[in-house]
Amino acid sequence: MRPEWDIKTGSRTTGTVTTPEAHLRLSADEVIADYRLAFRSRVASVSGRREVLTGKAPFGIFGDGKEIANIALAKAFRPGDWRSGYYRDQTFMFATGLADLPRFFAQLYTNTDVEAEPFSGGRQMVSHFATRTLDQDGRWKRLVDAIQSAADLSPVGAHMPRLLGLAYASKLYRADPGLIDAAPGFSVNGDEVAFGTIGNAGTTEGLFWETMNAAGVLQVPMLVAVWDDGYGISVPNEYQTVKRSISAALAGFRREPGAPGFEIRTVRGWDYVGLCDAFLTVAAIVRREHVPALIHVTEMTQPQGHSTSGSHERYKSKERLAFETAGDPISRMREWMIREDLATAKELDGFEREDREAVESARVAAFEAYQRPIRAELERARALIERAQQEAPDVRLADAIAELADPLEVSRRVVHAAVSRAAYALRGRDGPAAAALEAFVTDYRHRNLRRYTAHLYSESPESPLAVAPIAPRYSDRSETVDGRIALLRCFDLNFARDRRLFVIGEDVGKLGDVNLVFEGLQAKYGELRFTDTGIREATILGQGIGCAMRGLRPIVDIQYLDYLLYALELASDDLATLQYRTAGGQKAPVIIRTKGHRLQGIWHTGSPMSVVLNALRGVHVVVPRNMVQAAGFYNTLFRGDNPAVLIEVLNGYRLKEPVPDNLGEFRLPLGMPETIRAGTDVTVVTYGALCRIALDAAEVLAGMGIEIEIVDVRTLNPFDLQGLIGESVKRTHALLVVDEDVPGGASAFVMREALETQGAFDLLEASPRTLTSTENRAPVGVDGDYFCKPNREQIVEAAYGLMRERWPDRFPDLRLG
Ligand SMILES: Cc1ncc(C[n+]2csc(CCOP(=O)(O)OP(=O)(O)O)c2C)c(N)n1
Numbered sequence: 173m174r175p176e177w178d179i180k181t182g183s184r185t186t187g188t189v190t191t192p193e194a195h196l197r198l199s200a201d202e203v204i205a206d207y208r209l210a211f212r213s214r215v216a217s218v219s220g221r222r223e224v225l226t227g228k229a230p231f232g233i234f235g236d237g238k239e240i241a242n243i244a245l246a247k248a249f250r251p252g253d254w255r256s257g258y259y260r261d262q263t264f265m266f267a268t269g270l271a272d273l274p275r276f277f278a279q280l281y282t283n284t285d286v287e288a289e290p291f292s293g294g295r296q297m298v299s300h301f302a303t304r305t306l307d308q309d310g311r312w313k314r315l316v317d318a319i320q321s322a323a324d325l326s327p328v329g330a331h332m333p334r335l336l337g338l339a340y341a342s343k344l345y346r347a348d349p350g351l352i353d354a355a356p357g358f359s360v361n362g363d364e365v366a367f368g369t370i371g372n373a374g375t376t377e378g379l380f381w382e383t384m385n386a387a388g389v390l391q392v393p394m395l396v397a398v399w400d401d402g403y404g405i406s407v408p409n410e411y412q413t414v415k416r417s418i419s420a421a422l423a424g425f426r427r428e429p430g431a432p433g434f435e436i437r438t439v440r441g442w443d444y445v446g447l448c449d450a451f452l453t454v455a456a457i458v459r460r461e462h463v464p465a466l467i468h469v470t471e472m473t474q475p476q477g478h479s480t481s482g483s484h485e486r487y488k489s490k491e492r493l494a495f496e497t498a499g500d501p502i503s504r505m506r507e508w509m510i511r512e513d514l515a516t517a518k519e520l521d522g523f524e525r526e527d528r529e530a531v532e533s534a535r536v537a538a539f540e541a542y543q544r545p546i547r548a549e550l551e552r553a554r555a556l557i558e559r560a561q562q563e564a565p566d567v568r569l570a571d572a573i574a575e576l577a578d579p580l581e582v583s584r585r586v587v588h589a590a591v592s593r594a595a596y597a598l599r600g601r602d603g604p605a606a607a608a609l610e611a612f613v614t615d616y617r618h619r620n621l622r623r624y625t626a627h628l629y630s631e632s633p634e635s636p637l638a639v640a641p642i643a644p645r646y647s648d649r650s651e652t653v654d655g656r657i658a659l660l661r662c663f664d665l666n667f668a669r670d671r672r673l674f675v676i677g678e679d680v681g682k683l684g685d686v687n688l689v690f691e692g693l694q695a696k697y698g699e700l701r702f703t704d705t706g707i708r709e710a711t712i713l714g715q716g717i718g719c720a721m722r723g724l725r726p727i728v729d730i731q732y733l734d735y736l737l738y739a740l741e742l743a744s745d746d747l748a749t750l751q752y753r754t755a756g757g758q759k760a761p762v763i764i765r766t767k768g769h770r771l772q773g774i775w776h777t778g779s780p781m782s783v784v785l786n787a788l789r790g791v792h793v794v795v796p797r798n799m800v801q802a803a804g805f806y807n808t809l810f811r812g813d814n815p816a817v818l819i820e821v822l823n824g825y826r827l828k829e830p831v832p833d834n835l836g837e838f839r840l841p842l843g844m845p846e847t848i849r850a851g852t853d854v855t856v857v858t859y860g861a862l863c864r865i866a867l868d869a870a871e872v873l874a875g876m877g878i879e880i881e882i883v884d885v886r887t888l889n890p891f892d893l894q895g896l897i898g899e900s901v902k903r904t905h906a907l908l909v910v911d912e913d914v915p916g917g918a919s920a921f922v923m924r925e926a927l928e929t930q931g932a933f934d935l936l937e938a939s940p941r942t943l944t945s946t947e948n949r950a951p952v953g954v955d956g957d958y959f960c961k962p963n964r965e966q967i968v969e970a971a972y973g974l975m976r977e978r979w980p981d982r983f984p985d986l987r988l989g
């Protein structure tokens with residue numbers, strides 16, 4: 173009888189010993205199965221690298237050297253648990269069944285079929301994994317029955333903040349059983365653990381530290397495994413981490429009686445039994461007690477070096493290179509198994525032979541599956557060009573045919589380039605062959621555009637663009653109140669309606685927001701729905717992203733727009749790309765609430781809208797001019813499933829506004845500007861705080877005989893879906909964009925939309941103009957603001973200038989510099 177391993181005692185048994193504390197007893201068969209999995213994974217890494225170096229795949233980064241720890245990690249997972257990791261986890265994915273060799277190779281080759289490559293539909297590099305948490309229509313699946321993996325990212329450390337959120341969701345689900353009814357299928361009693369993996373050098377990033385501190389404060393079920401192979405590409409730990417060790421550096425985070433903190437363990441990356449023990453023991457504590465934990469896995473290797481982009485012989489010492497072989501976890505496991513009579517060398521040789529063959533046949537099949545449809549497209553393209561060539565021979569068509577007959581690569585770009593050039597040659601030619609080719613090119617473009625660009629925004633029936641608008645309703649009984657009160661009531665009504673909503677941010681709880689927009693709401697709804705956080709914008713957002721991925725509806729409060737920059741890297745890399753990089757497989761409907769445009773000083777007055785707009789394609793950008801408008805957009809966004817950032821006008825909370833009777837119900841449509849003043853002479857396009865200033869300017873201009881039409885764009889993304897601005901310019905023939913961003917910032921975006929997308933250029937009788945802030949950030953005080961941001965007089969003069977340009981006789985020079 174083969175022996176068994178009791179991982180708790182680390183001793184060999186005959187298969188009978190199991191103590192209450194022993195979490196796993198490993199039979200020889202299981203150990204052998206684990207070994208074979210590790211071995212197959214290694215062969216896949218080696219094979220993958222070869223495919224890249226021979227030009228059949230674009231890039232390779234693999235989990236070699238991390239196999240045994242990955243397998244131990246997988247043993248600690250239960251259905252409903254989450255992984256938020258990085259590109260060294262293929263073996264974990266194989267061990268949990270979330271990936272297999274065909275899918276692994278499909279991603280290596282960039283197969284865009286989501287059936288074959290469900291992680292990213294051919295969009296992400298190999299070893300960037302994800303589970304599909306949404307069905308084909310973009311609706312949630314039941315997530316609690318299976319292990320889940322959040323979509324990997326390439327930027328080191330970027331997956332950490334949302335790991336915090338994945339763990340925080342368990343805390344919320346455990347604290348409020350009613351939440352499980354409100355969001356069914358995401359949790360059982362908040363028992364789910366969020367596991368993170370990160371490289372030793374990745375822990376150097378600020379996002380790691382912010383996450384670890386926040387997890388320690390929040391006491392969430394988060395287990396972070398650090399895969400420490402001593403390097404971050406070529407840079408060793410002595411340049412990365414104080415004391416060269418992340419567990420030593422984090423010693424102060426260790427929990428002590430009466431002082432909650434982290435459970436911290438260190439274990440060696442080749443120690444199969446020790447790894448299984450560490451992961452199982454620590455995961456059980458994390459799950460039961462909801463404490464965060466760190467497992468620092470040391471002495472790991474990188475047998476093939478970092479990635480296919482370089483060779484580690486260039487920077488590793490001879491001794492270190494020797495360790496890469498001597499410390500190899502798979503060889504060491506093999507030696508241990510033989511030593512302990514778990515298997516013989518001969519048996520293992522036989523398994524290895526079989527496994528090599530299994531990997532190779534999976535690879536060959538995956539390459540074939542990737543190439544087959546493209547080859548069919550290529551053949552179709554060639555046949556169409558040949559038909560045109562038969563109809564009327566042309567040397568350029570012959571060239572295109574030759575290119576497709578013996579292509580250097582079988583790719584869609586080759587097909588598209590050839591058919592496009594054939595179509596250029598056929599321009600102006602009639603006949604069925606030319607028509608068929610043109611139809612093919614048009615269709616091919618359309619299909620590939622969709623293949624490579626779809627799902628940047630929600631395409632589900634729950635998209636905010638599908639939320640049916642409801643107009644605000646006013647009556648004799650409608651009240652007029654401060655803007656902040658209108659917003660407060662809107663939040664109150666929504667929170668009463670939807671238990672999944674919660675706000676996290678600085679000063680949003682006890683104080684009820686620095687502008688008192690949430691005054692009294694924490695007392696009414698509890699600390700877990702209006703929750704104060706530390707000053708940590710990136711992880712406030714990450715906390716929101718993780719919770720949103722688990723069915724909750726977080727509102728992430730960033731105190732001022734200027735501080736959104738501290739969460740911007742994450743908003744851009746994780747939030748904005750999530751649906752896209754999973755080809756519609758995952759979503760995180762986070763609503764970012766922030767306040768900006770105008771108040772005081774360099775860091776409370778910014779309007780970096782071009783930064784927000786351009787960094788956050790994938791996220792809707794909403795810029796309401798007052799608080800009732802904001803309420804109408806929140807009502808829409810809370811019912812939709814696309815992430816959005818809404819920027820309230822910072823100096824508008826004390827302005828009086830009439831409140832609609834259906835304050836919690838009316839829904840303003842995204843992508844629909846509003847004409848807030850009708851006029852015939854100049855179309856002034858603006859948004860946010862500038863709407864009031866433009867209205868002021870309109871009065872002055874009216875006195876000069878000029879009637880401007882003011883269009884409030886209301887949402888910058890999506891932008892004017894029905895072309896209302898173009899319609900206005902059709903009447904006025906002049907366009908002035910007024911914007912608080914820097915010159916060439918958001919105003920350039922608006923101008924491109926108007927002139928190019930909407931074709932307003934041909935309607936203009938005067939030059940298109942932008943009026944923006946100066947390049948600097950506005951100084952503190954009314955005068956600094958006045959002279960640096962667009963002011964009433966500047967709007968008057970810019971609009972006047974457009975009149976004078978057309979009718980210099982009627983509008984004499986103002987003679988002002
Ligand atoms: C934010 C960011 N900076 C730089 C890089 C380039 N880069 C990719 S991997 C890597 C080293 C990561 O080392 P480590 O975290 O130890 O993981 P390992 O590859 O060693 O497993 C670097 C610098 C990146 N991907 N992201």
Ligand SMILES: [Mg+2]
Nearest residue numbers: 371372403404
């Ligand atoms: Mg490393």
